[in-house]
Amino acid sequence: MNTDIKNIKKLIINQSLTLDCGKIIKDFPLAYETYGTLNKNKSNAVLTFHALTGDQFVTNINPITKREGWWTFAVGPGKAVDTNKYFVICANVLGGCMGSFGPKEVDPKTNKIFSTSFPVITIKDIVKAQKFLLDHLGIKKLLAVMGGSMGGMQVLQFVSLYPDMAYSAIPIACSASHSAQNIALNELGRQAIMADPNWKKENSTPDKGLAVARMAAHITYLSKQGLQEKFGRKLQDKGSLKFSFDADFQIESYLRYQGSTFVDRFDANSYLYITRAMDYFDLEKQYNGNLSLAFKNTKSKFCIISFSSDWLYPTSENKEIVIALNACGANVGFVEINSDKGHDSFLLNVPEFLKTLSEFIGSTYNEMNNEKRI
Amino acid sequence: MKKEFKIIAKIIQDNNRVLDIGCGDGTLMDYLKKNQKNDVRGLEPKKDLVQKCISKGLSVIEGDAEKELIQFPEKSFDYVVLSQTLQAFLNPEEVLNQLLRIGKQTIVSIPNFGYWKIRLHLLFKGTMPITQNLPDEWYNTPNLHMCTIQDFVNFCNKKNIKINKSMCLTNEKISEITKRNMKYKNIFSQLGVFLIQ
Numbered sequence: 001m002n003t004d005i006k007n008i009k010k011l012i013i014n015q016s017l018t019l020d021c022g023k024i025i026k027d028f029p030l031a032y033e034t035y036g037t038l039n040k041n042k043s044n045a046v047l048t049f050h051a052l053t054g055d056q057f058v059t060n061i062n063p064i065t066k067r068e069g070w071w072t073f074a075v076g077p078g079k080a081v082d083t084n085k086y087f088v089i090c091a092n093v094l095g096g097c098m099g100s101f102g103p104k105e106v107d108p109k110t111n112k113i114f115s116t117s118f119p120v121i122t123i124k125d126i127v128k129a130q131k132f133l134l135d136h137l138g139i140k141k142l143l144a145v146m147g148g149s150m151g152g153m154q155v156l157q158f159v160s161l162y163p164d165m166a167y168s169a170i171p172i173a174c175s176a177s178h179s180a181q182n183i184a185l186n187e188l189g190r191q192a193i194m195a196d197p198n199w200k201k202e203n204s205t206p207d208k209g210l211a212v213a214r215m216a217a218h219i220t221y222l223s224k225q226g227l228q229e230k231f232g233r234k235l236q237d238k239g240s241l242k243f244s245f246d247a248d249f250q251i252e253s254y255l256r257y258q259g260s261t262f263v264d265r266f267d268a269n270s271y272l273y274i275t276r277a278m279d280y281f282d283l284e285k286q287y288n289g290n291l292s293l294a295f296k297n298t299k300s301k302f303c304i305i306s307f308s309s310d311w312l313y314p315t316s317e318n319k320e321i322v323i324a325l326n327a328c329g330a331n332v333g334f335v336e337i338n339s340d341k342g343h344d345s346f347l348l349n350v351p352e353f354l355k356t357l358s359e360f361i362g363s364t365y366n367e368m369n370n371e372k373r374i
Numbered sequence: 375m376k377k378e379f380k381i382i383a384k385i386i387q388d389n390n391r392v393l394d395i396g397c398g399d400g401t402l403m404d405y406l407k408k409n410q411k412n413d414v415r416g417l418e419p420k421k422d423l424v425q426k427c428i429s430k431g432l433s434v435i436e437g438d439a440e441k442e443l444i445q446f447p448e449k450s451f452d453y454v455v456l457s458q459t460l461q462a463f464l465n466p467e468e469v470l471n472q473l474l475r476i477g478k479q480t481i482v483s484i485p486n487f488g489y490w491k492i493r494l495h496l497l498f499k500g501t502m503p504i505t506q507n508l509p510d511e512w513y514n515t516p517n518l519h520m521c522t523i524q525d526f527v528n529f530c531n532k533k534n535i536k537i538n539k540s541m542c543l544t545n546e547k548i549s550e551i552t553k554r555n556m557k558y559k560n561i562f563s564q565l566g567v568f569l570i571q
Contacts, residue, residue, distance in 0.1 A: 364431060
């Protein structure tokens, strides 16, 4: 696995980046992947931001995990975000564990793995790091920035930092500031990792803690109705209850499986750092309590999408972004998609969502290219 | 495009900022954007229609005008358009106040309940009128507050709302409403279109 990860695309950023925590980083790697071809006038680039446990491998088979990319339903040849037409870029976030600068990397000063001595990073740091990648690729204006969940937070941060750089912005199922409930849920995951006796032990990983964190998080990505319909009280074996603590119910077995496969591909410390970055995200606070100011200079055309059964980033929180954008006269569209698949809806086959995404990007692409001709 | 929208588009002209309340599938918005270079936004309560608009590249927000208008700043649009929906609100007066607050000018169109066919329907049949413009039964109509052209003008006068323009539509024919022909238009028009502020 390690040999593979060394062969993936990486940009070594040799400029220095001052992090929100005050530390300065330099000569750090940012792993990324691109799909499709950048057209001549560089007007078809879409920067995609991944969520908490995603990575740069948006679609096709992930060469490291050998599984399908996390947004295969939405991105790829002939898909909503058609890679025959658009040039899709995605970078592994700072603090991540798929080749970018993160706690799994070796600290050149000590020659040891950073682990928890890695600096605490924020969504702003994560976004700034990706700006270096755009500069490297020579892209001055993106057709779109898009992402769901933590990816959506990056969209919001991006347009506030670079109001001229994105022709359109698609924040999906996200929030402009992390709610108390979401901080609480993230803290639950972190505590599970830190309670594992293998955490911080050399040559071992807190697999059990990370698996529990993932199990808890996974529940929050689904809706009650979705869970009930899929699992109900179905038993794992056809027989009766075993009167033990084995996985009697299918839902238990499903969650255990989700937890155990997650630890094979994710670093526990990355989980700590990235959830922290989400918790610290408060765009409203960055602009002195007035979210509208974050978008004051934006020229992007927004399409905000939420899902009816998402209780993690509910429609009401997405609407706050809409309200802030309207208050400053920005160009914004908003729709709540009906789906019983919960927060995960944006990753799944939800035809109404994919259709909206596809047609919004399509019409935006035409508009942007018509403007250029004029 | 229907005649009513043509009247509205003619009033709005080019290069203005427009908010279309209850924009439906975005027909008017699309016309205003493409043919008259207006900067257009919409508000629409029905999801499927919002999706249609977004597909066309129109910036439309899913939402209910009775709750959502408050978020728009004062005088942030040159024109706010409300086409044939005033009568469907729980509190049309409050919605109208919001429109007047948000728009430098507001265009409101209303199906005229004073139209002769409606009057005759009630007079002779003794049942709630059903016409081409008002196709629903009394028990499933979305229209809660029907009014006539005269009612609307009286209302504006009472509330000190300035009427800059009043037009009416009868069988696709457009004409102007004046003080002199008011009584006549109130009988023979199917639709009234008002530019108010």
